[in-house]
Amino acid sequence: MAGVLARRDRALNPEETEALLREHLGEQVLGSVVEFGTFTCKLAPEGWVEAARLARDEPQLAYDLFDSLFGVDAREEGFDVVAVLYSTSTGNRLVLRTRVPGGRDAPRLASITEIYRGADWMERETYDMFGVVFDGHPGLEPRILTVENFEGWPLRKDFHLASRAAKPWPGVKEPAELDEDGNVIERVPEIGDAPGPYELDKAMAAQAKAVIEQERVEREERERKAAERAAKAAERQARKEAKARAAAEAAAAKAAAAEADADQQPASSDEEDGA
Amino acid sequence: MSDLSTREKIHPGTAPGEDIALEIVGDGDFATTDMTLSIGPAHPATHGVFRIVLELNGERITAARPVIGYMHRGFEKLAEYRDFRQIKALVNRHDWLSGFSNELGVALVVEKMLEMEVPDRAQWIRMLIAEWNRVLNHLMFVGSFALELGAITPMFYAFRERDEIQYLLEAATGGRLHFTYNQVGGLKLDLPKGFLAESVRLSKLTQERLPDYFDLVLGNEIFQARTVGVGPLPPEVALSFGVTGPTLQAAGVPEDSRVTEPYLKYDEVDVPVHLGENGDSFDRFACLLYRIQYSLHIIDQIHDHLPAGPVNTKLPKMVKAPEGAAYQRIENPLGQLGYWLESDGGRTPWRLKMRTPSFSNVQSIPYLLEGMLVPDAISVLGSVFFVVGDIDR
């Protein structure tokens, strides 16, 4: 342990690390941030492999422990790939982060399997989960975690969790969250109360509301149709009565001409068709 | 994925996963074909749904290809649909033998993002339970590794110990595997009365019984014949694979988060680390056994240090991690567990990456198996300690 600690004294701090990387990579280093004690270096995708190589081979850096590599959904801009490296000799951690070119449609990044053996499965997993293709990787297929014929990229935000879609959220049931009008109730907090619905659950509630709305619309539609049918029936009845009246009139006016009787017949058959 | 150089050597021009045409090996009348032996997904040696495809020439392994994912449950996706309290109950299931450590990792990373002060007592109790959890886990592997080598008895002894420890932890947490005892900012409840006395007693008892394992397994000549020199892992290769935990310590790398990046109160106790020399199966197992001993040593120290006080902090109604990303690493029983928590400020994580020790450790298996015999494959599979749920998540 003592040896490790002695070398720890010479460890580079984040600024020095960034300066060192900039010295070698120049414009490829887009910036850096120390967040919650973690030093993250943002890179242009072109400098990705080179940065990893530097991190491993540069004696002052010596990031020998390959911790992990994974993707992060970056909304419209596509995906980030993050690699976490650790140095057993200096005790430093370096996070390399890059935005994968190709957006959401065709994300491609160079592979660092040549540099770190552990990147092999990590890149396969990233491919499996996000669909990021790693150029130079010996074989991303078959998919490592999902089944071979799985369709879609599960960790993308536009991939929805089937179990959540298949089952209604239990909290929207009467009488808890929706009032009679289908509005989400803003609850007044009570003792021991948990906070209101989550964002997701609000969406669910909205969904449920939409279903109720849909049902209402359908019901109204049904009612409207029923009313229409009733109106039609009434109309038909009226016409029938009119017809009967006409027939009665015709019967009464037996003396009417024969052509008038022929006119009445087609009108009757038309009505049958309409019904 | 097999180690590529090996694959390239033996089956040039084939892609991983592709069915490899059988080749004639050897000359003249002794020419034989390679046999593909698929160990798993359901096989006694894989203790879980894990498959490893071996290419055999006789009983000698020419290539190995682990096939994982049979237990993939999409934890990282599920976590994105859950708040932190729910995630805590979720993560103690990916490595079901280290439930407490897993939830501890989540609690720590959320606390880190919230910059939350956790009461001292909570931290010490967390350490206590985490170390007991480590003992539990290691006992399991002591038993199972010996069982895989054909020694059935250590498993029973290990389970006897495990049962008592599980009962102890159940008294505090209510669970035997999935403790769900952590919460952001501390612990759910304080320890019940009598827990510490029982903990002291069990620690003493386990330390008394521990020499049995040394005698029965580690000192056994047959065991040594089966493990010494089997599957040696050089430190630089181990690091390149991201191998951690007892497997890395066996290779002689003094890397243990409790020492190198102390969390909780590990900087206030003495944490010894046993280092191996060759990184072979024997060293890996020895590291595991010594880790039990040292965990008990830490537990004894915790008994002496445990302060009085509260065990949790007042939480806001809704625990929301601030925007940003944080990485927390803890020493899980099987190696380094890392949680990368990226938050958009909402109640659920934007991305929770679980960097599990088993995933990285198992990656090194093809490298280790090259040129070994089938029984050595068992020895290597048993000594590169992994939990299948931890690989597949």
Place this chain on the structure above:
Amino acid sequence: MNVELTASLSPAVFVPAPSAFDLDVAFGITVAIKVAFILALFLVVPLVVGYMEHKAMGRLQHRRGPVAAGPFGTLQLVADGIKFIQKEDVIPAAADRKVFALAPGLALVPAILVFLVLPFGPGVWAVDLELGLFYALAISSVSVLGVMMGGWASANKFSLIGGLRAGAQLIAYELPLILAAIAVAVQAGTLSLVGIVEAQATFTLPGTDLNLWFVFPQILGFVIFFLASLAELSRPPFDMPIADSELVFGYMTEYTGIKFAMYLLTEYAGMVSMSALMVVLYLGGWQLLPGVGLPGCEGAGGMFDCGWLGAIGGVVITLAKILILTFIMVWARVAYPRLREDQLQRLSWLVLVPLSLINLAVIAIAKVVVF
């Protein structure tokens, strides 16, 4: 040198010792009684040994072993047997059906046949063959044929490897086993198992009146024979043909129900017959202690021509010795991991075979010079 034994050494003069079952009745009835005796032995003793294994393993592993079936779980194996009979008999689609069906039987029958020549007490044996030892060793190694057939016919890679390992193991360990046994035969001057027991009863340490079993001059041979028989029986730590963590269950992987039970019975019967052989060859047969005969017995070393009481006493002593030996086998199973196949071969060819040759040479020289 024993005068009586010298006489019986010559084939022309060899008169098989009479069995208590050689009754003065019709030949057919005698044979029927002998068959019944052998079957009874075969069905009872392995069950007793099996129960002992269950129970001893349990206690050695800090648990109880069977407790539910019968008092103290004594009927566990009977219950197991009934369960096995009820199980569906599955034959893999790709299996060689005839060979697959035949294999367990072929493994089991030799295990029964060995019992023919094993003497369990004064007069308690079916046949006293002149070549009894040869017969026992030869027949018992036929079992492995059944194992190899099963391994091959299952159409399963694990079974195949298991079967091959069993074959390789047999070849490797037959040699030290036989060489160790030969040393006993040389010292006893006979191949008849009853003759060997008799020889032990009358063997004295040269120059003294101290009666000794063959285990004392041949302790090396005994250890070799014990190890080799463990390997022959695929008992841990030499259970690579089964190796449940590597080969699932070796040649038994695809077997179910009654066929699986037959393999298991073969193993237990083998344990009994090998232990009985060791008792006969090295541990003085039914002699209680070296130099201590049975009550009511006369004859050579005070071990023959007993009444019923003596016969029963003899059987009890033999069974007790068998149980002790099988307990040691169980004990080894509990305490040790298994070796690797190549280490097992190395142990045989590089250690046991040379040692057994040395043992044989030493005994042969001693036979001529000292005894």
Place this chain on the structure above:
Amino acid sequence: MAATSPPGVGLLKGLGVTIKHLFKRPSTQMYPNERPDLPPRTRGVIALLEENCTVCMLCARECPDWCIYIDSHKETVPPAKEGGRARTRNMLDRFAIDFSLCMYCGICVEVCPFDALWWSPEFEYAEYDMDKLLHEKEKLREWADTVPPPPPLDEGALPVPEVAAAIDKVVKERELEEAKAEQAARDAELAQAAPAAAPAAAAAKAEEIHVEAGQIDQETFDALIAQGKSERMARAKAKAAYVKKEKARILAEQEAAAAAAPAAPKAEEIHVEAGQIDQETFDALIAEGKSERMARAKAKAAWVKKEKARIRAEQEAAAPAAEVAPAEVAPAEAAAVEAPPAAPAAEAAPARKLSDVHVEGSGEIDQETFDALIAEGKSERIARAKAKAAWIKKRKQEQLDAEGDA
């Protein structure tokens, strides 16, 4: 290591270790014959104390697996007295937990604000069919009888209010004698037998000064001191009681309403939408365009807030709380609850008064019922819960009788 020891020693040691165990007592637990002695915190099965459930849906919403199914309907409870206001309540129709989905995380038990859900160490409910693991409220209610009292905490534990509440429960469970005495003391107070308690209360006041416990329940504290308990213990319990009271108040309110429902004359079904409700609180809120449910919730919350304020004020006054007669408290509370300006307090008071009287006595149990249930072999916990309900019912009846007489 043994690698350096002479060959064979390792093998012999192995034999030694195993033979050593041959002569030890086996550690086997004879499970089906001997039941395992599980700790009280064991998460075996989730039990439902139906009486406590208010259909707040928190458990169902917080469940990560969505395995809790709750159905309910609204019921309008007619006013107990002429001119009182009708109230709507959520009636539980169905409460089911699908244990084939449940991951035993305990979040539902954790979030339940009314202690309706409990963990029981019961674990033998395996089924051959997965569908049968969906257990309805009747089955869940049965398990509630098996819930053990929570264990006392470690000596080093600092009682946070919720935990202290649990401790208080335990102490009560474990020391039944003490609980009885406590009850007797409180009964005495309720009966305005203050003379006996007053000196003790005065003494307690002096004690209280140097413990600076602004948050303790004075009443409990006094009672315990009067019993000769140590100051430390009394303080811890009183602290617990403070929190517990808040919860119990709400609980009792629910129970009282439940008890009231069958006794009250059946009125015609009143629909919120129909606008037939003449309750001022509701009218006021509904007039503002709020929904019926929300109006009710707000009224409830306002009441709770007021109640809290009242208790705090009471403690700050440091006057012997025991001397405050329940009869005086009740109207005060009633007034507080009905405080929303649009509500003429006089009209609403009788309806509120009833429930408030019961709230005041929420800690009490009906000893008769309790003893009877214990004699029947029920668990202490369940006997206590039932006895509590019975006590409230009794008081309610007394109140009604008294009013009837008047």
